[in-house]
Structure formats: C-alpha cells, structure tokens
Amino acid sequence: MLAFLLTLMLLLGIVIVLAYAERKVAAFMQDRMGPTEAGPYGSLQSVLDVLKLLQKEDIVPAAADKKLFKLAPILIFAAVFAGFAVIPFTPDLIPAGIGIGVFYLLAIISLDVVGLLMAGWGSNNKYAMLGAMRSVAQIVSYEIPAGLAILSVVMICQSLDFQEISYQQGILLNRFSGLEFETNWLFGIEALGINTTNIGGITTWNIFRAPILLVAFVIYFIASLAESNRAPFDIPEAESELVAGFHVEYSGFRFAVLFLAEYSMMVLVSLVAVILFLGSWNTPLPNLTALKFANWTTGTVGELSGILWGGFWLLSKTFVLLFLQLQIRWTYPRLRVDQLMHLCWKVLTPVALGIVLLAGIWRLLMV
Amino acid sequence: MEKSSVQHKTGFWEVVKSLLSGLRLTWRHFRNADKRRAPVPVMDENYFNQPEGLVTLTYPYEAIPVPENGRYRLHNEIDDCIVCDLCAKICPVNCITIESVKATEEIGMTSDGTKKRLYAPVFDIDMAKCCYCGLCTTVCPTDCLTMTPVYDFAEVDIKNMIYHFTDLTPEQAEEKKQLLAKQQEEMAAAKAAALAARKQQG
Numbered sequence A: 001m002l003a004f005l006l007t008l009m010l011l012l013g014i015v016i017v018l019a020y021a022e023r024k025v026a027a028f029m030q031d032r033m034g035p036t037e038a039g040p041y042g043s044l045q046s047v048l049d050v051l052k053l054l055q056k057e058d059i060v061p062a063a064a065d066k067k068l069f070k071l072a073p074i075l076i077f078a079a080v081f082a083g084f085a086v087i088p089f090t091p092d093l094i095p096a097g098i099g100i101g102v103f104y105l106l107a108i109i110s111l112d113v114v115g116l117l118m119a120g121w122g123s124n125n126k127y128a129m130l131g132a133m134r135s136v137a138q139i140v141s142y143e144i145p146a147g148l149a150i151l152s153v154v155m156i157c158q159s160l161d162f163q164e165i166s167y168q169q170g171i172l173l174n175r176f177s178g179l180e181f182e183t184n185w186l187f188g189i190e191a192l193g194i195n196t197t198n199i200g201g202i203t204t205w206n207i208f209r210a211p212i213l214l215v216a217f218v219i220y221f222i223a224s225l226a227e228s229n230r231a232p233f234d235i236p237e238a239e240s241e242l243v244a245g246f247h248v249e250y251s252g253f254r255f256a257v258l259f260l261a262e263y264s265m266m267v268l269v270s271l272v273a274v275i276l277f278l279g280s281w282n283t284p285l286p287n288l289t290a291l292k293f294a295n296w297t298t299g300t301v302g303e304l305s306g307i308l309w310g311g312f313w314l315l316s317k318t319f320v321l322l323f324l325q326l327q328i329r330w331t332y333p334r335l336r337v338d339q340l341m342h343l344c345w346k347v348l349t350p351v352a353l354g355i356v357l358l359a360g361i362w363r364l365l366m367v
Numbered sequence B: 001m002e003k004s005s006v007q008h009k010t011g012f013w014e015v016v017k018s019l020l021s022g023l024r025l026t027w028r029h030f031r032n033a034d035k036r037r038a039p040v041p042v043m044d045e046n047y048f049n050q051p052e053g054l055v056t057l058t059y060p061y062e063a064i065p066v067p068e069n070g071r072y073r074l075h076n077e078i079d080d081c082i083v084c085d086l087c088a089k090i091c092p093v094n095c096i097t098i099e100s101v102k103a104t105e106e107i108g109m110t111s112d113g114t115k116k117r118l119y120a121p122v123f124d125i126d127m128a129k130c131c132y133c134g135l136c137t138t139v140c141p142t143d144c145l146t147m148t149p150v151y152d153f154a155e156v157d158i159k160n161m162i163y164h165f166t167d168l169t170p171e172q173a174e175e176k177k178q179l180l181a182k183q184q185e186e187m188a189a190a191k192a193a194a195l196a197a198r199k200q201q202g
Helices: A002-029 A045-055 A066-086 A101-122 A126-157 A162-168 A212-227 A252-277 A304-329 A337-366 B002-008 B012-034 B086-090 B135-139 B170-201
Strands: B074-076 B096-102 B118-126 B145-147 B162-164
Touching: A002 A045, A002 A066, A002 A252, A002 A304, A002 B012, A045 A252, A066 A101, A066 A252, A101 A126, A101 A162, A101 A252, A126 A162, A126 A212, A126 A252, A126 A337, A162 A252, A212 A252, A212 A304, A212 A337, A252 A304, A304 B012, B074 B118, B086 B096, B086 B135, B096 B170, B118 B170, B135 B145
Parallel strands: none
Antiparallel strands: B074 B145, B096 B118, B118 B162
C-alpha cells in the first residue's frame, strides 16, 4: 500500500513537471515564450490546469454507452499504472520485485488497448471511434517490434527480472544473489580480455555490453513513441483531423485521468528504455584506475546514499529520453496511416527479428 | 539532372541525415531560447536584424513602440481649441460632435496666440466610429487635435468609446448659455431701443 501511494505521488510529480516541460519546450523550439503568468516562469501552470480540470463538469453524452464510457479512463490509467509495479527505482527499492517483471509489464500494458477501445466505442462518436480504432491498430502493431527489441535484451541478460537486468549493468553486478561469480567483459566478448566488472559506468550498460542492442534501443524507442501515441505517431489523436481522437467526449476529472494515463505511458516507456538499455539506476561514470567515479556516484546499497544516487541516475536518464520525445514531437510531422504500418511491419519488425537472431549469437560469444 | 537530385535524397543514410538535421534545427532554436527579441521600433536599424531567440513579447508588459507619425487614438487639447468646427465638418464618418456657445467676454488665448471666442459645451469624439484617416488633425488650425501613440483602448461598454473633451460641466455650460441669451436679449433690447429712438427722431 505504501509502495502504491509513493509511486502514485512520484508519478503525479513527474507528470506535472512533464506537462509544464512539454509546453515550455514546445514554446522554445517555436521561438515562443510558453506559460509566463502562473508562478515564476509559469511553473505553476500545469498545477492550475489540473485544478481547473477537477472543477469542471463531468459530462456524459446522452447517447453514450454510459458504463463503458465511465469505466474506460480508469481502466486505461490502471493498466499503465500497474506497469510501474515492477520498475526498480533504486538498487533495493522496487514496488513489486517479481521474477517475471518484463513479461508482466508487456502483458499489463496491452490491457491499455481494451480501455482505449471502450472509450472510443462508449463515446458513440465517429471521431472517438476512428481515433480508438487507429490507436488500437497502432499499439497492437508496434507491440511486436517493441516486444522483439525487449526480447533481445532478455536473451542477452538471460533474465525477465528488471532488478536483475539492472544489477547486470553496473559495478554492483556481484551484489545480486545468483550473479556472485559473473563477470562483465567489454562488449560482452570474453576473448577481448578486458574485464569491466569493476569499471562499471557506461561500459557495462546494455548498449555497450552488446552493441547490437543499440539498434534494438532505437527500434524500441521508435515503437515506444507509437505505443504512447506520441508524435510523429499521433494519428489516433490528430488534433487537425480527429479533433482529439478517443477522448474527444471526455471532460473534467475523466479527461484529467486520460491525460495522466497518456503522460504516465510516456514516463513508463522511457523508464523501461532506461532500465533495459541505458544502465537502469547505474551511474554513467566509469572507474578509471585511481579515479573511482563509479564507486563515488553509486553510494552504498541499502543506505540513503544508494537510494538517492540510484533514483537520481534513473530519473535523470528518463528525463533525457522524455526530452527527446518532446523534441521529436516538435520536429517531425505526423505519419500517414499507411506509412505508419509500412514502418512497423516492413521495416522495424524484420530488423527486430534480425536483432533477436544476432543477440542470440552474441550471447553465445558472451559465455 | 532531375533524376540525380531525386536520387540524392533517397536511401537509408540520407533519411537518417535529414531526420538528424531536423532535430538539429529544433535543438538550435531551443538553445537560443535564452535570447529575446528586443522591443525596438520599426525605425530602428536592428529591427530586421534579430534572427535568433524568442520573438514574442509579453505584450501588456512590453510592446514595440509605434512610429511617431502613426494614426491611433485622437486627443483634443481643449485649452487650445477655438471650437472652429472644421474637424467635425471634414470628418468622413461624422464621429466628432461639437456644440458651441459664443462667449460673452474674451475667454483667453490659445498657446499659439489665437483668440478664443467660443465655448464648447459638447466636444465628443466617438472612437468606435473613427476611421483613423487623420483628416481632422490636418485641418485643425491650432493643432490642438492630435493623434496619440495609444492604440490599446478597447472597452467593455461601447458607450465608453465616446470621448468627452469638454472642460465645462453641464451646469457651467447652462450658465454660459444663459449669459449669452441674456447678452443677446440686452443687445436686442438696446437695438430695439436705438431703433425706436431713431424712428422718433425721424
């Protein structure tokens, strides 16, 4: 229960910051100023937006399927929020440390689609229905390249446990029970003879342990943009043609929940990308002979310093990815539906399949 | 020729290159966000020479100054006005309403030395009707009617768009009218008396 509340608070905090950052980043990239009035530099703008949404009337259209309509936002948010249960925030802080975290995450996030379809169908609105159908088609399609990219990580790490995958990517490798006698080699190849177990930092991140995962990371990142309905894959929302897609009929608190779910999804996919590819809560600074940067910026596991450093690195890496998502939104135009499907089925999926094969071969070289 | 230019832009690496150049562009704008466009007037030589930074101004707090010869809100300096009615006559949209009352004695002088002989109990300009042609300011003989650089004067009630420039209260105006009537009556009486006296003589 405590983990639930803490995660919810953390998530709300991040989403508030993200909603503000979205507006400011968008403004700066378009040579505008963004919010300036509420609080210093407009920093209270998103808090005010939430307060405003909570005061608004909760309108349910007369022709809507009321049960589905009312339940959908809660289901969508619950599906996304449940994904946070297996995210390791620090070396010893994880809401639910289950051994099949990756599998659970992929499964629970797929429930999101059901909620979207309920929202679109329940609204009894053509725009909402079209938006929901596009959204579902897109998310279901992009789960395949994303899943394959994740699969290649799982093959390299030989684990479905997020915490184990995290421990593998840093100097704390031997502190995880079951990995006491493991060693990290540069690029994962023992034949090179460079032991990076105690160097840590960026050299033990998954994208360096197995450089083939760099391609997997790019594939996962593109697919994750599509899964969280972000530009350039925002055809389900497409303000200019579908008004707002599946949430066009929502107002007040229910809209706030949908909005929250959308931003939570962004945060979740970025967190997963960081954990699987970019070293999770491990520091990016390696130990260089006398300069023990990695040791200095890791802290002691089980103590406050370990929690603070772990949380700091995880969140700062996540925010870098989130910034990239924002920047991509304000840089690239929206794809057409056929281009979207082309990219997914004819480009990303075959490449991801190839990566899975190569990752398997790489794993053979690693042991 | 054409074909080669098309060829030039296809292929995986070309696409990657163009995607990256897009990101570079937005990143450059993001990085320059600490610079601001200065609120300089259009006459300034740097007006067109500010390629970087945020272009918007926080309007009510800062604004680009308008040219001095711009045509914006009218202002009448009633102390200098001789109530000649020229502005009301030339106005193409009839937005100036003037009523005049002759003064019974000398009122004073305008700042350019013209004698004032008329009071203006009503000198209203309806800025909602005004078409900002500026004809009234050109005909004004004492240059008391001018265009000011004020352009932001929207009102909730359209009645507030009528600007009253008279310096007389209604009571004072009534008093002046009565004074004039009295003087005219006296003059008429004097005239009638003179006429009667002449008739008697004749």
